[in-house]
Amino acid sequence: MKLGVICDGISRDLKHTVDVMDEFNLEYAELQFVGEKEVGDHSAEEVREIKSLLSDRGKPVSCLSRHIFAGMTSANKPGDELHTKHMDSLKRVIDMAHELDSPLVRIMSSKKEQILWGLNGAEKWNVAHGAWDSLPPLIAPACELARAEGVTLVVETGNGTMVNSNYTARKLIDDLDAKDVLKVLWDPANNCWCHERAYPDGYDEVKDGYLGHIHIKDVQVDTPRALLEVRQLGQGQLADHFVPMAEALRADNYDGVISLESVFHPGDGDFENGFRQCIDLFKEWFE
Numbered sequence: 001m002k003l004g005v006i007c008d009g010i011s012r013d014l015k016h017t018v019d020v021m022d023e024f025n026l027e028y029a030e031l032q033f034v035g036e037k038e039v040g041d042h043s044a045e046e047v048r049e050i051k052s053l054l055s056d057r058g059k060p061v062s063c064l065s066r067h068i069f070a071g072m073t074s075a076n077k078p079g080d081e082l083h084t085k086h087m088d089s090l091k092r093v094i095d096m097a098h099e100l101d102s103p104l105v106r107i108m109s110s111k112k113e114q115i116l117w118g119l120n121g122a123e124k125w126n127v128a129h130g131a132w133d134s135l136p137p138l139i140a141p142a143c144e145l146a147r148a149e150g151v152t153l154v155v156e157t158g159n160g161t162m163v164n165s166n167y168t169a170r171k172l173i174d175d176l177d178a179k180d181v182l183k184v185l186w187d188p189a190n191n192c193w194c195h196e197r198a199y200p201d202g203y204d205e206v207k208d209g210y211l212g213h214i215h216i217k218d219v220q221v222d223t224p225r226a227l228l229e230v231r232q233l234g235q236g237q238l239a240d241h242f243v244p245m246a247e248a249l250r251a252d253n254y255d256g257v258i259s260l261e262s263v264f265h266p267g268d269g270d271f272e273n274g275f276r277q278c279i280d281l282f283k284e285w286f287e
Contacts, residue, residue: 001246001249001250001254001258001286001287002027002028002062002255002256002257002258003026003027003028003257003258003259003260003282003283003286003287004021004026004027004028004029004030004062004257004258004259004260005017005021005026005028005029005030005259005260005261005262005275006030006032006065006215006259006260006261006262007021007029007030007031007032007034008031008032008033008034009260009261009262009263009271009275010262010271010272010275011272012033012034012035012036013035014029014031014034014035014050014053014054015053017029018053018054018057018059020272020275021059022057024279024283026260026279027058027059027060028059028060028061028062028257028259029054029059029060029061029062030061030062030063030064030065030257030259031050031061031063031064031065031100031102032065032066034046034050038066038067039064039065039066039093039096040064040066040089040090040092040093040096041092042096047096047099047100048099050100051099051100054100060101061097061100061101061102062102062103062104062213062257062259063102063103063104063105063106063154063185063213063257063259064093064096064097064100064102064104064105064106065106065156066089066090066093066105066106067108068086068089068090068093068105068106068107068108068142069086069107069108069109069110069138069139069142070108070109070158070161071110071111072086072110072111072138073110073111074110074111074113074128074130074131074134074135074162075134076110076134076138077134077137077138078137078138078140078141083138087141087142087145090105090107090142090145091145093105094145094146094149094151097151098149098151102151103151103152104151104152104153104154104183104185104212104213105146105151105152105153105154106153106154106155106156106185106213107139107142107153107154107155107156108155108156108158108161108163109135109139109155109158109161109162109163109172110134110135110138110161110162111160111161111162112160112161112162112164113128113131113132113162114128115127115128116128116131116132116162116168117132131162132162135162135163135172136172136175136176139155139172139176139178139182140176140178143176143178143181143182146181146182147180147181152181152182152183152212153181153182153183154182154183154184154185154212154213155169155172155173155182155183155184155185156185156187156190156215157169157184157185157186157187157188157190157191158187158190159190159193159228164190164191164193164194165191165194165196165202165205166184166186166191166196166201166202166203166205166206166210167196167205169184169186169205169206169210170184170205170206170210173210179209179210183210183211183212183213184206184210184211184212184213185212185213185214185215186202186206186211186213186214186215187214187215187217187261188202188214188216188238188241188245189215189216189217189218189219189230189236189238189261190215192219192221192237192238193221193223193228195223197241198238198241198245199241199244199245199248200244200248203245203248207248207252211254211256212256213256213257213259214249214256214257214258214259215259215261216233216242216258216259216260216261216282216286217230217233217260217261217262217263217264217278218230218231218232218233218234218235218236218237218238218239218264218278219231219236219237219238220236220237221237230263230264230265231264232264232266232274232277232278233264233277233278233281233282234281242281242285242286243285246285246286249286258286260275260278260279260282262274262275262278264277264278
């Protein structure tokens with residue numbers, strides 16, 4: 001399968017990251033922060049330098065991953081100041097995607113309300129009324145822009161966001177009737193917080209043409225204590241899920257990229273060290 005890494009998880013020095021990628025024969029570069037800037041904030045000259053470096057080293061870009069729509073709430077409306085700011089950022093990222101031949105641009109979703117739907121009384125007393133209904137109108141203009149620009153958006157299943165499971169990601173796509181231009185960026189470790197089992201439950205939600213991109217890391221969540229621990233790959237609660245996930249992806253001919261998200265460090269703050277402790281299993285399972 002097509003394997004890559006979120007580059008700034010190793011280093012924001014892109015040249016150094018590419019050196020490490022070559023060391024482990026990783027091909028696809030997912031860009032989030034390069035230098036001190038988030039994608040979409042680089043000058044035209046800086047984008048040309050990024051393109052030259054990646055082209056010379058044979059590293060196609062898999063996805064440009066800015067935190068578009070992150071931090072918005074159900075109180076925001078399409079066209080308000082914050083939404084306009086995020087849409088302007090999206091336009092800049094799409095311009096960068098064209099320059100770098102990135103097929104995907106990541107978006108996020110607004111902040112999570114805990115209970116979106118309810119039954120047998122919960123619909124009256126517990127549901128955050130209108131929270132979910134506020135989301136599709138915020139994302140619809142992004143889908144329209146992506147159609148016009150000929151790019152595909154991927155919405156990440158995020159911690160603390162309205163889309164925090166493959167179920168809610170698929171529902172958003174269906175509510176927008178946007179399967180042609182919006183796919184799921186599946187981060188099964190993030191989905192652990194809402195207790196969606198990665199396999200088979202999470203995979204079954206997205207396997208039928210909804211899946212666009214994948215992030216891999218391992219975690220241990222303690223929701224009652226509001227505690228999240230990133231763990232070395234294979235030592236968290238997803239340890240038993242990765243192999244059947246990989247087998248299912250191969251069987252279904254998944255042709256997207258799988259990025260190692262290097263956000264683990266072994267207690268020393270050294271994320272490159274954490275990457276080196278995880279990369280062998282990542283390749284063993286998904287290569």
